[in-house]
Amino acid sequence: MPGFHKIIPSAAIAALVFAASSRITGQAPVENGRPIALAAAEDTLPAALDRVDAMLTSGQLNISQLNDDALIPGRAIERLAQYYEGLPVFGGHVVRQMDGRAVVSVTGRLYESPGVDVNPSITPERAIAVAVATAGSGANVRGDATLGILAVANGYRLVYRMKVLSDWTIRDLYVAADSGEVLLSVNGIHTQAAVGQGSGIFGTLRKMSTNQTSSTFQAVDKLRPAEAFTLAFPGTPARLNLFLQNLFLFNSDVATDSDNFWTDGPTVDAHVSQGFVYDYYFKRFGRHGMDDHDIEVDSIVHPLSRSEANRQPDDIVNTYINNAFYCCDGLIVFGDGDGRTWNFLAGGFDVVAHEWTHGITDFTSQLIYRDESGALNEAFSDIMGAAIEFYYQPAGSGRDQADWLIAEDVYLAAPNYLRSLSNPASKGHPDHYSLRRYLGTDTDDGGVHFNMTIGTHAFYLAVAGGQNRVSGISVPGIGVANIERMERVFYRAFTQLMGPNSQFSDARRATLQAASDLYGGGSNERAQVELAWNAVGVN
Amino acid sequence: MERRGGQLVRARLIAICAITITVIGPVSAQERLRISANVGQQASTTTVSQDQSFDRYFEQGSFTFERTVPQSLVYDFGAMVRVWRGLYAGGALSIFDQTGPGTVTARVPHPLQFNKPRTTTGEIADTNRREFGQHITVGWAIPASGGLDFILSGGPSFFMTEQLFVTRLNLSLQDEVYPFDELAFPSTDTETLNETVLGYNAGVDMTWRINKKIGLGLLVRYSSGKKEFIPSGALPVEVTAGGLHAGGGLRVLFNSFGSKRKPLPPPKPPAKPQPAKPAPPKPSPPKPAPK
Numbered sequence: 081m082p083g084f085h086k087i088i089p090s091a092a093i094a095a096l097v098f099a100a101s102s103r104i105t106g107q108a109p110v111e112n113g114r115p116i117a118l119a120a121a122e123d124t125l126p127a128a129l130d131r132v133d134a135m136l137t138s139g140q141l142n143i144s145q146l147n148d149d150a151l152i153p154g155r156a157i158e159r160l161a162q163y164y165e166g167l168p169v170f171g172g173h174v175v176r177q178m179d180g181r182a183v184v185s186v187t188g189r190l191y192e193s194p195g196v197d198v199n200p201s202i203t204p205e206r207a208i209a210v211a212v213a214t215a216g217s218g219a220n221v222r223g224d225a226t227l228g229i230l231a232v233a234n235g236y237r238l239v240y241r242m243k244v245l246s247d248w249t250i251r252d253l254y255v256a257a258d259s260g261e262v263l264l265s266v267n268g269i270h271t272q273a274a275v276g277q278g279s280g281i282f283g284t285l286r287k288m289s290t291n292q293t294s295s296t297f298q299a300v301d302k303l304r305p306a307e308a309f310t311l312a313f314p315g316t317p318a319r320l321n322l323f324l325q326n327l328f329l330f331n332s333d334v335a336t337d338s339d340n341f342w343t344d345g346p347t348v349d350a351h352v353s354q355g356f357v358y359d360y361y362f363k364r365f366g367r368h369g370m371d372d373h374d375i376e377v378d379s380i381v382h383p384l385s386r387s388e389a390n391r392q393p394d395d396i397v398n399t400y401i402n403n404a405f406y407c408c409d410g411l412i413v414f415g416d417g418d419g420r421t422w423n424f425l426a427g428g429f430d431v432v433a434h435e436w437t438h439g440i441t442d443f444t445s446q447l448i449y450r451d452e453s454g455a456l457n458e459a460f461s462d463i464m465g466a467a468i469e470f471y472y473q474p475a476g477s478g479r480d481q482a483d484w485l486i487a488e489d490v491y492l493a494a495p496n497y498l499r500s501l502s503n504p505a506s507k508g509h510p511d512h513y514s515l516r517r518y519l520g521t522d523t524d525d526g527g528v529h530f531n532m533t534i535g536t537h538a539f540y541l542a543v544a545g546g547q548n549r550v551s552g553i554s555v556p557g558i559g560v561a562n563i564e565r566m567e568r569v570f571y572r573a574f575t576q577l578m579g580p581n582s583q584f585s586d587a588r589r590a591t592l593q594a595a596s597d598l599y600g601g602g603s604n605e606r607a608q609v610e611l612a613w614n615a616v617g618v619n
Numbered sequence: 620m621e622r623r624g625g626q627l628v629r630a631r632l633i634a635i636c637a638i639t640i641t642v643i644g645p646v647s648a649q650e651r652l653r654i655s656a657n658v659g660q661q662a663s664t665t666t667v668s669q670d671q672s673f674d675r676y677f678e679q680g681s682f683t684f685e686r687t688v689p690q691s692l693v694y695d696f697g698a699m700v701r702v703w704r705g706l707y708a709g710g711a712l713s714i715f716d717q718t719g720p721g722t723v724t725a726r727v728p729h730p731l732q733f734n735k736p737r738t739t740t741g742e743i744a745d746t747n748r749r750e751f752g753q754h755i756t757v758g759w760a761i762p763a764s765g766g767l768d769f770i771l772s773g774g775p776s777f778f779m780t781e782q783l784f785v786t787r788l789n790l791s792l793q794d795e796v797y798p799f800d801e802l803a804f805p806s807t808d809t810e811t812l813n814e815t816v817l818g819y820n821a822g823v824d825m826t827w828r829i830n831k832k833i834g835l836g837l838l839v840r841y842s843s844g845k846k847e848f849i850p851s852g853a854l855p856v857e858v859t860a861g862g863l864h865a866g867g868g869l870r871v872l873f874n875s876f877g878s879k880r881k882p883l884p885p886p887k888p889p890a891k892p893q894p895a896k897p898a899p900p901k902p903s904p905p906k907p908a909p910k
Binding site: 285286287289303304305352355356359362363 | 677730732792800
């Protein structure tokens with residue numbers, strides 16, 4: 081039976097900036113709070129370390145994670161969470177890269193001393209009641225409400241954070257601990273937003289890792305270190321809402337087949353592809369699953385049947401039918417597609433890799449799913465989605481061939497792909513930082529699926545090279561044959577050197593630091609990364 | 620399928636024999652029976668190559684078992700009888716027994732991916748090859764000066780051949796290790812088959828007589844035969860027996876076939892002239908009367 085222990089995705093707003101690079105960094109743009117700059121490089125690292133050490137000593141920083149660095153033997157990655165008066169400061173986070181006892185770099189964002197009263201006026205129960213009332217039908221709170229500090233416009237507030245499950249949605253709500261006001265609601269479903277329609281899935285024969293019982297075969301992968309379950313829902317609104325309200329999964333949900341020759345395409349593709357993604361991260365980076373501790377992965381197919389596409393409102397169709405999303409705690413959902421714009425989304429290998437990578441982000445940098453950090457969250461998923469195709473497939477433009485397009489195998493509407501890393505503008509997405517939109521709005525959680533292409537295009541330029549359409553800057557790139565080297569740079573930056581509130585400028589610094597770590601400060605890889613970010617206007 | 624080695628050596632030996640035959644004159648050998656015992660080397664190598672396919676994880680896998688039988692000692696015992704002038708007929712037994720490692724190279728399908736076979740190689744230690752060759756020979760003796768002679772011979776051969784084969788790889792998913800891109804060499808099932816292989820032989824035997832009864836000799840014989848062996852549940856494997864043998868040893872020469880045949884009677888000495896009968900004694904004259 082799939083275990084299901086949900087974690088609450090990190091959600092906070094950036095205020096202060098600690099950035100580590102080879103130079104003193106400028107202040108990264110943030111929407112809220114009061115940013116301060118801190119550099120952490122060869123010459124300026126001691127000052128940054130002094131500050132971090134002082135905060136550690138005073139209890140303003142606590143070590144939340146300490147992991148060995150799988151990419152560079154002997155090094156370790158230490159994650160420090162910010163606290164104020166014993167309460168977590170949501171989003172305050174620093175990453176220290178250690179080489180033995182020496183600190184190599186410090187990256188992340190912290191908040192200046194919030195200076196708020198830490199005594200709540202309302203009880204957690206009252207905050208939960210507010211959240212449930214706000215969330216609507218079927219709402220309930222999973223886990224406890226966590227008291228902490230949230231940076232908001234012009235200051236900080238004492239809030240309760242909680243994950244609210246309800247009909248059709250999962251959200252992280254921040255309720256003010258003094259007034260009971262809902263200050264922030266962050267989408268808990270990390271989606272690959274899409275609207276469309278499609279037909280059946282392909283007949284590609286694939287091997288499945290299954291589990292044999294006395295009477296049947298189950299879509300349970302027990303061959304890989306991380307168990308993986310593929311669950312075939314009946315496609316009814318009732319079952320989906322029961323799940324969304326409490327995240328319960330039952331043994332009866334596990335996909336089965338009597339003769340081990342599986343005929344349900346989405347089940348096969350979801351089950352097999354998620355296994356391949358696990359393999360990729362294991363072989364490429366030595367990573368053990370989403371959380372690096374072989375957390376169980378649960379993939380749900382048929383959350384709502386295609387036939388529901390004509391009965392449900394657009395937002396439901398666009399979330400549970402024409403969509404795939406990573407929820408939390410190793411859970412991924414693949415929509416059936418309406419058969420017109422989208423085919424079964426589990427059939428897109430890069431789609432599966434994209435959602436799976438959200439899980440890694442969830443357990444590492446915890447990039448907040450809003451605005452620039454949310455766009456970086458999405459960008460990393462697309463970057464790895466494309467990279468995984470190149471790992472398994474020959475380069476080309478047909479089905480089962482590696483390319484720089486996202487969802488090209490299952491997106492049916494012209495031009496038959498969802499996004500492009502090589503030419504974002506072909507789908508109206510920005511290929512330059514100056515073209516970013518929707519930040520600070522509720523549209524697409526601040527444009528997470530829109531602005532992401534600024535980052536993915538930078539990755540593309542660093543690998544394949546090319547000239548940016550807007551800046552005119554040409555980047556030689558390291559060559560597609562060397563894509564692995566750039567994968568390592570971005571993987572290291574996004575999983576080890578960035579924090580929840582990272583902005584594009586932080587991504588630039590983190591990738592430069594990663595390139596220096598892996599290949600040296602004077603390496604071609606670092607030079608290409610720098611050129612690529614210059615080309616897309618991120619400085 | 621089988622490959623042969625030692626062609627160059629073989630060609631040189633044939634050339635040497637041809638030259639030898641050319642420069643010496645046809646002189647009849649003298650003995651009726653010669654028995655030879657040789658110790659030598661199987662100068663050519665032989666490779667037994669077995670290809671086998673099998674189904675695994677919804678794909679076809681395969682393995683190749685290769686056993687290169689190296690140059691090794693061979694023992695040879697023979698006897699030839701002169702049946703007419705320089706024409707000899709006889710037989711020989713050769714014994715070749717070599718145990719050594721065989722190599723199995725397997726391509727085993729990946730349990731989770733199509734078209735991603737893993738290659739694994741392992742050794743099977745005691746892979747034996749035993750040949751008991753029976754060679755029937757007809758030869759022609761070509762004497763040379765200095766007590767040397769050569770017998771060029773040829774004829775059919777029968778090889779009682781014993782060979783080990785691999786019948787299956789013992790693969791188990793439980794024994795495999797994630798991420799399954801490499802495979803430890805699994806255990807194997809083997810089978811030893813005995814077959815009689817029909818072939819031929821051709822060679823030259825050089826004998827240098829120390830005296831009338833004993834000599835030293837060199838033997839160069841090429842023999843070969845092929846047959847398909849069929850291991851249980853496996854595809855037929857063509858096995859070549861024999862090879863180029865080169866060795867030397869003792870020669871025992873008999874001018875007759877020994878005690879079972881009566882020795883020829885010694886030639887009658889030429890008849891001596893009969894001594895003339897003594898003339899009858901003349902009658903003695905009458906004695907004179909006494910006076």
